[in-house]
Amino acid sequence: MKKLIYRFSVLIFCHAIFLSCSHKSVVDVNLQSKTQYKNERVEQLENGLKIYFIDDQSLPRMSLQLLLPVGVVNESIEQAGLNALTSQLLDQGTENKKALEIADLFADSGAEFGVQAGSDFTILATSALITEFNSVLNLFSEVLMNPTFPHAEIERARQQTLVQLKSRQDRSGNWADLLTQKNFYQNHPYGRDMLGTEPSLKKISRQDVIRFYQKNYVPNQARLAVTGRLNPEIEIEIKKQMSRWKPTLKFDSQKIDFQPSLKGSVTKLSSHHKAQTEIRFIQPGISRAHPDYLKLRLINEILGGSFASRLNQKIRDDLGLTYSIYSSLDTRNSAGSWGISTFSKNETAQKTVDEVLKVLKKMIDEGVTQAELTAAKNLVKAQLPRALETSDRLAYNLIALDFYGIGVNYLIRFNQNIDSYDLNIINKALRNFLKPDQMQILIYGQNQ
Amino acid sequence: MKAVLFFIIALSISAFAQNSILNVELQVEKYVLKNGLTVLLHRDSATPLVSYHTWYRVGSRHEKIGITGAAHMLEHMMFKGAQKYSNKEFDKILHANGITNNAFTTYDITGFYESLPKDKLELIMDMERDRLSSLLLKPEDLISEKSVVAEERRWRVDNNPQSLLREQTMEIMFSGHPYRWPVIGYMKDINSYTIEPLREFYEKYYGPNNAVLVIAGDINIEVTKKLVEKYYADLPIRTLPKEPLYSIKPLKEKKIIKLFKDVQVPSLMLSYPSVPDQHPDAYALEVLSQVLANGASSRLSKELVYNKQWATGTGAYQWSLKQAGIWGVFLSLKPEAKDEQVVSVLDREIFRIRHQLITQRELKRAQNQFMSDFVEGLSTVDSKARALASAEIVSGDYKTLFTDLEKYQKVTVYDVRRVAEKYLNPNGRVLAWLKPQATQKASK
Numbered sequence: 082m083k084k085l086i087y088r089f090s091v092l093i094f095c096h097a098i099f100l101s102c103s104h105k106s107v108v109d110v111n112l113q114s115k116t117q118y119k120n121e122r123v124e125q126l127e128n129g130l131k132i133y134f135i136d137d138q139s140l141p142r143m144s145l146q147l148l149l150p151v152g153v154v155n156e157s158i159e160q161a162g163l164n165a166l167t168s169q170l171l172d173q174g175t176e177n178k179k180a181l182e183i184a185d186l187f188a189d190s191g192a193e194f195g196v197q198a199g200s201d202f203t204i205l206a207t208s209a210l211i212t213e214f215n216s217v218l219n220l221f222s223e224v225l226m227n228p229t230f231p232h233a234e235i236e237r238a239r240q241q242t243l244v245q246l247k248s249r250q251d252r253s254g255n256w257a258d259l260l261t262q263k264n265f266y267q268n269h270p271y272g273r274d275m276l277g278t279e280p281s282l283k284k285i286s287r288q289d290v291i292r293f294y295q296k297n298y299v300p301n302q303a304r305l306a307v308t309g310r311l312n313p314e315i316e317i318e319i320k321k322q323m324s325r326w327k328p329t330l331k332f333d334s335q336k337i338d339f340q341p342s343l344k345g346s347v348t349k350l351s352s353h354h355k356a357q358t359e360i361r362f363i364q365p366g367i368s369r370a371h372p373d374y375l376k377l378r379l380i381n382e383i384l385g386g387s388f389a390s391r392l393n394q395k396i397r398d399d400l401g402l403t404y405s406i407y408s409s410l411d412t413r414n415s416a417g418s419w420g421i422s423t424f425s426k427n428e429t430a431q432k433t434v435d436e437v438l439k440v441l442k443k444m445i446d447e448g449v450t451q452a453e454l455t456a457a458k459n460l461v462k463a464q465l466p467r468a469l470e471t472s473d474r475l476a477y478n479l480i481a482l483d484f485y486g487i488g489v490n491y492l493i494r495f496n497q498n499i500d501s502y503d504l505n506i507i508n509k510a511l512r513n514f515l516k517p518d519q520m521q522i523l524i525y526g527q528n529q
Numbered sequence: 530m531k532a533v534l535f536f537i538i539a540l541s542i543s544a545f546a547q548n549s550i551l552n553v554e555l556q557v558e559k560y561v562l563k564n565g566l567t568v569l570l571h572r573d574s575a576t577p578l579v580s581y582h583t584w585y586r587v588g589s590r591h592e593k594i595g596i597t598g599a600a601h602m603l604e605h606m607m608f609k610g611a612q613k614y615s616n617k618e619f620d621k622i623l624h625a626n627g628i629t630n631n632a633f634t635t636y637d638i639t640g641f642y643e644s645l646p647k648d649k650l651e652l653i654m655d656m657e658r659d660r661l662s663s664l665l666l667k668p669e670d671l672i673s674e675k676s677v678v679a680e681e682r683r684w685r686v687d688n689n690p691q692s693l694l695r696e697q698t699m700e701i702m703f704s705g706h707p708y709r710w711p712v713i714g715y716m717k718d719i720n721s722y723t724i725e726p727l728r729e730f731y732e733k734y735y736g737p738n739n740a741v742l743v744i745a746g747d748i749n750i751e752v753t754k755k756l757v758e759k760y761y762a763d764l765p766i767r768t769l770p771k772e773p774l775y776s777i778k779p780l781k782e783k784k785i786i787k788l789f790k791d792v793q794v795p796s797l798m799l800s801y802p803s804v805p806d807q808h809p810d811a812y813a814l815e816v817l818s819q820v821l822a823n824g825a826s827s828r829l830s831k832e833l834v835y836n837k838q839w840a841t842g843t844g845a846y847q848w849s850l851k852q853a854g855i856w857g858v859f860l861s862l863k864p865e866a867k868d869e870q871v872v873s874v875l876d877r878e879i880f881r882i883r884h885q886l887i888t889q890r891e892l893k894r895a896q897n898q899f900m901s902d903f904v905e906g907l908s909t910v911d912s913k914a915r916a917l918a919s920a921e922i923v924s925g926d927y928k929t930l931f932t933d934l935e936k937y938q939k940v941t942v943y944d945v946r947r948v949a950e951k952y953l954n955p956n957g958r959v960l961a962w963l964k965p966q967a968t969q970k971a972s973k
Binding site: 093139140142179180184185187188189190191192193208209210213237240241243244247248250252253254326353355356357387388389393395397398399400401402403404405424425426428452455456457459462463464466467469470471473 | 552575576577578608620621623624625626627628629634644645646669672673674675676677678679680683684687688689690702763791792793794813824825826831835838841861863866870890894896897898899900901904905907908909910
């Protein structure tokens with residue numbers, strides 16, 4: 082790990098230089114302890130696109146991950162689902178190719194075009210064997226820059242999405258998650274289903290999709306990570322293709338403030354799933370860039386982050402009330418939440434809720450112990466090499482951190498920051514942030 | 530040490546894949562201790578991590594009626610303490626040392642795995658040896674763990690109609706064989722486990738001669754070998770029971786299951802008896818799956834999802850177990866799709882693939898996908914350890930991980946037609962529907 086920190090230290094300075102440059106800069110960013118990663122660096126094209134090149138010779142493959150700063154936050158409530166629909170339609174027709182032709186060409190190369198539409202950003206990704214990469218790169222560029230959004234494809238995608246929305250209720254756990262987010266975020270876009278609603282989907286027109294694409298699927302603040310067996314020819318080709326992507330005059334990523342309710346509540350909803358009750362707790366949390374993020378990660382680890390956590394030991398191991406219980410931080414660009422997720426048979430659902438509340442109260446009353454803190458630090462620090470183990474994971478971390486305005490210093494100082502938190506700091510953060518009285522509890526089961 | 534073998538696998542796929550220069554190298558040291566423990570070591574120092582996999586050749590196949598799910602229950606009890614590391618301590622020690630862990634049970638295998646910082650190797654060996662040699666299996670631990678597993682069954686199966694459909698399909702496909710019951714077991718058995726049959730199961734099957742140990746990551750091979758010797762060499766060989774010979778009743782008719790549940794969207798699962806692990810036809814059956822239903826460019830996706838718009842997704846698979854296999858298709862349907870129309874398209878596409886050759890382009894596409902998946906599957910230390918353990922325990926030779934890829938490349942369009950004709954028998958299959966409750970009356 083020392084080696085890793087040293088190399089990151091070099092980067093701090095370089096990255097600062099990079100961020101101060103607005104055009105065509107080339108900076109060396111030596112980011113990884115992996116011996117096969119070389120010549121990692123960031124370039125910014127004149128159209129604003131940042132390209133992260135990470136050379137990884139370990140396997141004969143290449144991958145592309147493009148982060149577009151567009152998500153649910155960019156949609157109006159009347160057009161909920163517009164971003165997911167737009168991203169899904171990119172590979173459904175271009176100026177030169179029809180949907181099935183594109184599907185065939187990706188498949189010929191053993192590749193897929195993956196889309197992950199989120200609340201703050203959207204990721205487009207593909208990967209291929211090195212021998213197939215040129216054709217996959219051409220296709221990737223084509224669907225990114227020249228989609229035509231044919232009427233028939235919009236209708237097809239709309240109908241598919243409507244069925245997907247219906248099927249949401251068929252998995253009670255997923256449905257409970259959506260209900261919890263909706264209750265917590267109320268009218269904020271974070272509370273919406275990414276896919277939208279039936280009425281909103283039915284209203285979206287082809288012109289809406291085209292306008293949304295033209296406004297938001299632009300290079301201005303996008304980040305592209307290229308990983309794999311790089312060589313100068315491939316890099317030149319990628320830059321050449323991406324330079325054709327036309328920017329808009331002005332692009333502002335969307336950030337919408339959120340004031341969470343500080344009032345706790347219990348909502349009981351009936352589910353048609355008969356065997357088990359889903360239980361969710363949610364309270365206000367923090368945004369991803371909040372300075373206390375790492376402190377809360379440590380506390381979360383102790384509360385419900387692993388098999389050895391307090392919730393798991395008490396609710397699962399001692400009481401046998403569930404098969405799975407965990408707590409998690411959901412940190413987004415503008416806000417975040419802290420939640421607990423579990424399930425139990427209908428007869429013991431209320432007992433499970435009561436026991437979770439007891440665990441929370443005990444933790445706040447007594448604080449965490451030194452032994453728990455030491456263990457949590459060890460576990461969280463051990464997660465860093467796993468998070469950066471592959472060049473793809475490293476690339477994803479870099480573009481996401483950059484999006485949140487956190488920067489690579491987060492990785493460089495990760496262990497140092499974790500080690501700097503003593504018991505007092507953590508217990509103070511615990512009492513500042515963990516608020517059982519602000520928990521919104523959802524009990525979703527039969528005859529609720 | 531009984532035998533020390535040293536292999537360097539350098540595979541050039543260019544020899545059998547046109548326009549491909551895939552060159553993957555994985556250095557593995559395999560040896561077997563005197564007590565029969567198979568050990569695979571692979572050094573990859575890219576990150577300061579070690580992946581530690583201990584897999585046993587035991588699964589729900591080794592159970593009998595009345596104790597269904599025992600292999601899985603025992604997997605849970607392996608975390609409840611042994612002589613040195615008692616209950617609660619196990620997870621806490623792992624956590625305190627930055628180690629993540631989990632386990633799984635299948636019809637044929639039970640596996641335990643950890644991801645650890647490289648300086649914790651000896652600790653994990655001590656802990657794994659402890660539970661392999663002196664598991665406590667205390668009745669009081671079983672009481673709470675039975676509740677945990679009952680909740681797991683409710684979550685995985687009883688509250689999940691797709692799993693219920695799978696459970697019913699397996700009962701028909703494997704009549705007369707232990708594969709017919711679910712890995713997690715039936716609820717009545719879960720509720721009535723006692724320690725004795727679990728202890729018997731543990732003593733029969735959790736021996737070094739029934740296990741494969743894979744250690745991959747930032748290790749020193751010589752030091753690791755000494756540690757393996759220190760912690761495992763004195764474990765006694767277990768006498769493995771002779772497995773009864775089961776005969777699976779051939780499926781000679783079309784069976785139809787209709788499961789009406791409170792779901793919004795219907796689905797369909799079509800299953801044919803096929804071949805077990807290591808059968809030479811498995812490779813062509815997997816190519817067949819790709820061509821017929823996997824991905825947007827597959828035949829069924831084009832027809833049912835894109836053209837007719839009766840489905841939202843299609844998939845197919847060759848599922849190879851140790852003693853048998855299933856070839857199946859899965860369709861997620863739209864609520865308005867008509868059963869007979871869907872089946873008609875499905876039958877037409879299956880008829881086509883049984884009687885006409887697939888195109889060279891379709892074949893090449895499937896082969897490229899296998900190559901991509903193979904390469905992606907070697908991207909982390911853990912995925913490499915998992916792939917090695919799986920290949921070794923399934924075939925007895927981890928090198929099949931590489932030779933399997935070659936076998937996919939050798940599949941021809943004629944092979945695909947031949948296996949389709951042989952295994953996709955229209956008079957020996959199970960068609961299982963999951964349908965919204967509201968449609969039950971109309972269906973009757």
